[in-house]
Amino acid sequence: MSAPVKKRLTTSAMIASFADPGQRTASAPFGHALNRLAEQRPEIVGLSADLAKYTDMHVFRDANPDRFFQMGMAEQAMLGAAAGLAEVGLVPFASTYSVFATRRAYDFLCLDIAEPGLNVNVVGALPGLTTGYGPSHQATEDLAILRACPNLTIVDPCDSVDIEQAVPQLADHAGPTYLRLLRGKVPTVLDEYDYRFELGKAALVRPGKDVLFVSTGLMTMRTLQAAARLEADHVDAAVLHVPTIKPLDTQTIVRELRTDRLVITAENHTVVGGLSEAVAATAAYAGIATRIQPAALPDEFLAAGALPTLHDRYGLSTDALCARVKAAL
Amino acid sequence: MTTTIEVTKADRVRAAATRIRHHALTMGEVQGQGYIGQALGVADVLAAFYAKGDGELRLRPEDPEWDGRDRFLLSIGHYAIALYAALAEAGTIPLAEIDTYGSDDSRLPMSGMASYTPGMEISGGSLGHGLGVACGMGLGLRHRGNPARVFNLLSDGELDEGSTWEAAMACAHHGLTNVTAIVDVNGLQADGPTPGVLKTEPVTEKWRAFGWHAVRVDGNDVDALLVGLDEIRDHTTGPSVLICDTRTGRGVPFLETREKAHFMPVAEHEWSAAHDALDGVQR
Numbered sequence: 001m002s003a004p005v006k007k008r009l010t011t012s013a014m015i016a017s018f019a020d021p022g023q024r025t026a027s028a029p030f031g032h033a034l035n036r037l038a039e040q041r042p043e044i045v046g047l048s049a050d051l052a053k054y055t056d057m058h059v060f061r062d063a064n065p066d067r068f069f070q071m072g073m074a075e076q077a078m079l080g081a082a083a084g085l086a087e088v089g090l091v092p093f094a095s096t097y098s099v100f101a102t103r104r105a106y107d108f109l110c111l112d113i114a115e116p117g118l119n120v121n122v123v124g125a126l127p128g129l130t131t132g133y134g135p136s137h138q139a140t141e142d143l144a145i146l147r148a149c150p151n152l153t154i155v156d157p158c159d160s161v162d163i164e165q166a167v168p169q170l171a172d173h174a175g176p177t178y179l180r181l182l183r184g185k186v187p188t189v190l191d192e193y194d195y196r197f198e199l200g201k202a203a204l205v206r207p208g209k210d211v212l213f214v215s216t217g218l219m220t221m222r223t224l225q226a227a228a229r230l231e232a233d234h235v236d237a238a239v240l241h242v243p244t245i246k247p248l249d250t251q252t253i254v255r256e257l258r259t260d261r262l263v264i265t266a267e268n269h270t271v272v273g274g275l276s277e278a279v280a281a282t283a284a285y286a287g288i289a290t291r292i293q294p295a296a297l298p299d300e301f302l303a304a305g306a307l308p309t310l311h312d313r314y315g316l317s318t319d320a321l322c323a324r325v326k327a328a329l
Numbered sequence: 330m331t332t333t334i335e336v337t338k339a340d341r342v343r344a345a346a347t348r349i350r351h352h353a354l355t356m357g358e359v360q361g362q363g364y365i366g367q368a369l370g371v372a373d374v375l376a377a378f379y380a381k382g383d384g385e386l387r388l389r390p391e392d393p394e395w396d397g398r399d400r401f402l403l404s405i406g407h408y409a410i411a412l413y414a415a416l417a418e419a420g421t422i423p424l425a426e427i428d429t430y431g432s433d434d435s436r437l438p439m440s441g442m443a444s445y446t447p448g449m450e451i452s453g454g455s456l457g458h459g460l461g462v463a464c465g466m467g468l469g470l471r472h473r474g475n476p477a478r479v480f481n482l483l484s485d486g487e488l489d490e491g492s493t494w495e496a497a498m499a500c501a502h503h504g505l506t507n508v509t510a511i512v513d514v515n516g517l518q519a520d521g522p523t524p525g526v527l528k529t530e531p532v533t534e535k536w537r538a539f540g541w542h543a544v545r546v547d548g549n550d551v552d553a554l555l556v557g558l559d560e561i562r563d564h565t566t567g568p569s570v571l572i573c574d575t576r577t578g579r580g581v582p583f584l585e586t587r588e589k590a591h592f593m594p595v596a597e598h599e600w601s602a603a604h605d606a607l608d609g610v611q612r
Binding site: 045066067069071072074076077078079080081082083084085086087088089090092107108111112115116 | 396400443450451452454455457458460461462463464465466467468469470472473475479491492495496503
């Protein structure tokens, strides 16, 4: 009798990467972009709360040890200290995981940084569903929390191109910002399109007559993949990329929504309080009666597991987007 | 034969403390209420920092944004009434303006806000914030080679907040000699006396355990306060804390003995009596 074959389990990698196999990537684009900026601007400093290595801040730390401040596993102190650094004329980038920057230290982000309108750039890794570690690490509601915070500029980048181009613009912006960080080996996608990141602007990355995807963050990578696949089914899909969640580029969104195309929003975030509701409100306030279908995470605490499995289960995979379009058309 | 009486720095600071108490009473009367008990209690401490010509702080009252100034952070935003009184003493805000305290469109709101008031470095109100900001300022000033010092005034109630201790660890870890915490230990919190709300003692030992140079003084004894500040100025290896035991209502006997309350009630007719009591006039 032969031994039973043990089923090989799909695992949850500790260092999450959502890059597809064989996809072009850039390593730690945030850390390298911050280094390039720091060479030109001596007032740039970095902080982390015992997560430099896991937020690509170690790249900056290693190149600029005298400009990096380790705050220990203390997110409240880190954001307070970032405010203090900005108060005396420096331009801090403070990194931790999104869950800790938003849930745990919100009072400090709100009152120490946003209320005085300081140029502090908060960098949150593992936004939305980019780790299989379960609700403790999955910042599925960070946009919902932060969109309501006055003064705050919020950026959800798609890929390494967005991150590299956003970092200097975040530093140039006089007020506080929050960047949803993609870390490690980050896909490189947008350099194949006629696109440049411009803070506060949405961009039509791909035109199309039948479907309009309005997407942000890594979901723009997925909507672009879905649009390419739908071509085979003679479905012409447009992609409007909205990397700045706040202030929202309502002018461009309204222009694209005035259409009889199927509109699908796509975001790596709960369906509550994120892009889909922002776009729906924009449409309603403009008197546009288009039906909007959200591709977003459910209003639930999500499961632990491997990212590809979870993205499929919760509707963020390219397959799920294509199926959704076909069902709706 | 004539006798000359030497007026010492301590005498001048005591006189400034009395003026600060008068200013605070004037503001309290405008609103008919306020954190007057705390203001009277902390007046000697603030005088040691803000007494014109004698205060510990390096300031240019006419230029509150001067980059070389020492930063004094009011972590306890509800003590704003006391800090406005001290800023009036220092000349940062005009004395005539204190009558606007807490009124619509005033630069002197009930809770301290940086964007409203010259000399108010941070917006307090949510407790446990000041020391973290002070830590960042200390790091940043040192990084820039700016010799200015950072002082953060917090209350014993703020020792309940975990964020205070996160920041305390960070200041000690980074060896921030330019940061000094001042703890107003008045033993009184919103829900009652501190020992019954959440035990904070032993306060001195806690700070020492967190790596701070701790000096504890009677916060209503100006001589002791000045000696404590001298000692802290001479300390050059990390952050210091001046722990000040104060008595709410200090300087106005009938308020000192009043039942301790976070929000001390003062009747309309008592304000002028309080001014008189400060000046030692018996009624």
